[in-house]
Amino acid sequence: VGCAHKYVGPITGKTYTTYALINLYGGGPEYDREVKLAEYLKRHPNTDPELKQLMLEGKIRVGMTKEQVLISWYPPSDVHRTVTAFGSSEQWIYGNPLYGAKYLYFDNDKLTSWQD
Secondary structure, eight states, X not given: OOOOEEEEOTTTOOEEEESSOOSSSSSOHHHHHHHHHHHHHHHOTTOOHHHHHHHHTTOOXXXXXXXXXXXXXXXXXXXXXXXXXXXXXXXXXXXXXXXXXXXXXXXXXXXXXXXX
């Protein structure tokens, strides 16, 4: 039996409780997202409020940068990269393709589409 740890989100003030220090910041995935978003907003204070809310809720939209997607979600299971004379593109894979993976597609650092 472990003891509970409480963490307060730097943006919402919400209290997160966890019984194990298994996440990056210790407060669980929602707390981790909130801390990463707070760090991002320090570097990008003029972030669109709608985009900020999407990231806080763990949602994505076309046009997000890879950094913004990583705040909303988590690192992909695998990445396939293609480089051409016109730039680079990436396919991010979330989950196992045999069991219903999600695919995100980026062109030159911007999310252009996804498939689930």
